[in-house]
Amino acid sequence: MMYDTLLSRKVKEIKPSGIRKFFDLASQMEGVISLGVGEPDFHTPWLICESAIYSIENGQTHYTANQGLFELRKQICAYMERRFHLTYDPQKNVIVTVGGSEAIDISLRSIVDPGDEVILLQPGYVAYTPCVELAGATPKFIELTEENQFKLTPELLEAAISDKTKAILINFPSNPTGGVMTKEDYAKIVPIIKKHQLIVISDEIYAELSYSEEHCSLANFDEIKDQVIIISGFSKAFAMTGWRLGFTLANETFTSAMNKIHQYIIMSAPTAAQYGAIEALRHGEKEVQKMKESYEQRRNFVVNGCNRIGLKTHLPQGAFYIFPSIQNTGMTSEQFCEELLKEQKVACVPGTAFGEAGEGFIRISYAYSIEHLKEAIARIDIFLKNRKF
Ligand SMILES: Cc1ncc(COP(=O)(O)O)c(C=O)c1O
Numbered sequence: 410m411m412y413d414t415l416l417s418r419k420v421k422e423i424k425p426s427g428i429r430k431f432f433d434l435a436s437q438m439e440g441v442i443s444l445g446v447g448e449p450d451f452h453t454p455w456l457i458c459e460s461a462i463y464s465i466e467n468g469q470t471h472y473t474a475n476q477g478l479f480e481l482r483k484q485i486c487a488y489m490e491r492r493f494h495l496t497y498d499p500q501k502n503v504i505v506t507v508g509g510s511e512a513i514d515i516s517l518r519s520i521v522d523p524g525d526e527v528i529l530l531q532p533g534y535v536a537y538t539p540c541v542e543l544a545g546a547t548p549k550f551i552e553l554t555e556e557n558q559f560k561l562t563p564e565l566l567e568a569a570i571s572d573k574t575k576a577i578l579i580n581f582p583s584n585p586t587g588g589v590m591t592k593e594d595y596a597k598i599v600p601i602i603k604k605h606q607l608i609v610i611s612d613e614i615y616a617e618l619s620y621s622e623e624h625c626s627l628a629n630f631d632e633i634k635d636q637v638i639i640i641s642g643f644s645k646a647f648a649m650t651g652w653r654l655g656f657t658l659a660n661e662t663f664t665s666a667m668n669k670i671h672q673y674i675i676m677s678a679p680t681a682a683q684y685g686a687i688e689a690l691r692h693g694e695k696e697v698q699k700m701k702e703s704y705e706q707r708r709n710f711v712v713n714g715c716n717r718i719g720l721k722t723h724l725p726q727g728a729f730y731i732f733p734s735i736q737n738t739g740m741t742s743e744q745f746c747e748e749l750l751k752e753q754k755v756a757c758v759p760g761t762a763f764g765e766a767g768e769g770f771i772r773i774s775y776a777y778s779i780e781h782l783k784e785a786i787a788r789i790d791i792f793l794k795n796r797k798f
Pocket of ligand 1: 508
């Protein structure tokens, strides 16, 4: 039987992730040093683990409310208020999700119809395009440039809006560029979002990892706050990728629409993880701060190292990625990464895995120890010298 012919057209049309393809190749080789993984190298702080273990010992092994434990939603609201000056109500505005990943999916699916356009920024996180397509909408891309420090400008936004535009999905601090938007940057696009009544899905999963300035959200602008759906979670800042816990913050209408999907496809996010997250928000901020300081040191180390060996790299202001230009090598991003992997056994991600606008760049994650980063830079140095770049 040709099972392929039985698949949904939408699913068949989805391209496999450019990151996966690369790491499948790397996993078959020995002695590979990876700069590819987008997750903290830190283990989850022990106080969080302990609290989750205790919840299981205590028999808290059942479903929770669809939207998540009320205490966790209360803690999320208190945290967002003290950390980012954002006010939300735990009953009306919060859903605890299975990672930021589920939050991206339910936010899109609750607002788009076939024919709607959703603006995406490129280079951008790999899941956005497939999620928009699976939701039945059409992605419309804005290419961000290094000259603009990968920021969204009012000119770019205006030019991308059509009468079909329903929403824009943004992600600052950004994976893969490390770019951020300051309050002043956002102030320039707020009137456009208001005028066109755009819904903003704002993926702020790296909010805590903002190095030069305090993180600002579009939801900090009162005039458009209700148009914004914030996506965030515990994976990155709290080093909890495997716990699969995130959340959405949005107006009451959007929240109840998203909850309709969430209750049928998920029921409720993992219970032990929710207990761990309560502890994370109550007592985990010091740990987040320590990890952030370490990331900042590694960022400085890796940016200096790359520039020293001739891999031109701007200093990104957030997340844990750098996005060096490889344009002076004359190679495509894929070629560069493939040859680097084969020759020096260093795995990076081609910029094109994040959209065509990523051509001429590679993504390096610096969520690794300084020793690991040092070894990787030494190998890349040899790779470049062998080619006399
Ligand atoms: C920008 C961005 N959003 C969302 C996610 C998904 O995170 P989670 O583990 O919370 O599902 C990631 C993970 O890499 C990411 O980089």
